Amino acid sequence: MFSKILIANRGEIAVRIIRACKEMGISTVAVFSEADREALHVSMADESVCIGPAPVQESYLNMTAIISAAVATRAEAIHPGYGLLSENARFAELCQQCHIAFIGPSPEVISKMGDKDIARKTMMAAGVPVIPGCDVIEDVHEAHKKADEIGYPLLVKARSGGGGRGIRKVERSxxxxxxxxxASSEAEKAFGDGGVYMEKFLYPAKHIEMQLLCDQQGNVVALGERECSVQRKNQKxxxxxPANTLTPENRKKMIDVAVRAAxxxxYTSVGTIEFLMDKDGSFYFMEMNTRLQVEHSVTEMVSNIDIVKWQIxxxxxxxxxxxxxxxRLTGHAIECRINAENPDKDFRPSCGRITLLHVPGGPFVRxxxxxxxxxxxxxFYDSMVGKLIVCAQTREEAIRKMQAALCELIVEGVEHNAELHMExxxxxxFAGGDxxxxxxxxxxxxxDKEVS
Known part of the structure; x- marks a missing residue:
């Protein structure tokens, strides 16, 4: 087991990883930007290293600075958390070259599954159902002809995309x-790769993902599914x-397909297979997330398995x-992402000083x-400031428990979306699950119609 781990992230996930390490008897190193000197993860870690100015490109995406911090502090491993460098094959490769363990899959697997075109072909070869579509096409006119063949509506998706970026829905030819x-221009700016492909837009569809643990000995275990259909602009x-509308037969089938895909x-490490499921219960591979998911905590609540510890x-x-x-999965868990933003002003991000904070309590509230x-x-960073998670015996009880927890949550000093979650x-x-x-x-x- 590792004796010291550097956490190459910030915010709640850095805090989450540090807590897991403390419970495992592992020393921790936090990295931080100049804007994060007073951040909680910095004070919680055993050691901390400033890696640059506030902008992420100069700090949390600065691979050289992070590797240097790991070498200087003699960290044996780096945990990338989610986002930032967590799915960067080059960073995982640099860790290998410096004899530092990367807590995630191999660079080759990250690269393969991060290229949505190659991932799609890999799944098709394994007999995993994929959404009807086509491979990457560079020429816009050739792509237009192919799009007309696929039919509308469809999605234009970045080959190297993630986090909802580089995706465009097209209704008409x-x-x-x-x-x-x-989409190509956005992908080029965000990922350095303008390659895009197309998929038929499934409507209506549910976004259901399967959580997997895959060890280095070839064992793969599924920890159940998560329903993630409440999302705005592809952000959950x-x-x-569990997913309310997934039948036991379909659940077993989805587990089998997800294990086959991994x-x-x-694949080794913690990973997630994302599916789209249409109204008749047919489901299709969408992508594989080669990292810890934001919403891993939902699965922890129903499985009683610490996913972060197992990833390490x-x-x-x-x-x-x-x-x-x-x-053994028991009960029903719900997670609400608490974002510092104003839903009434086009979800404009909010920043400032927290003047009052009260965190909900009670059994099975996190x-x-x-x-x-x-x-x-x-x-300078993502607007998510917390995740409120509850678990109860039934979905109806979990909804009531979440409503009670949201009423108890007090975050003053910034605008946030707790009221939207209540609505x-x-x-x-939503209550009906359909x-x-x-x-x-x-x-x-x-x-908008009511306002106009």
């Missing part, structure tokens, strides 16, 4: 070329487990101590955050 060029807002990719153990070569038949009283939220949880469409990925789009259109 006459809008295709503009969307194609915009609410996640829950084995086809020769797997990276250290420890085999899984349980098999698929040992996994708030993962890096906030504390008097903390100054900097304007969603009170919506009969909602799809267009849920937020429908809500916003209805609200």
């Amino acid at each position: 006459e809008d295709f070329e503009s969307a194609f060029l915009t 807002l609410i996640e829950e487990s 084995k086809a990719a020769h 153990r797997i990276a250290a070569g420890v085999p899984l101590s349980f098999k698929q038949e040992d996994v 708030f993962d955050t890096a906030l504390y009283q008097d903390y100054m939220i900097p304007p 969603i949880l009170s919506d009969p469409e 909602y799809y990925t267009n849920y937020m789009e429908k809500r916003e259109k209805a609200r």
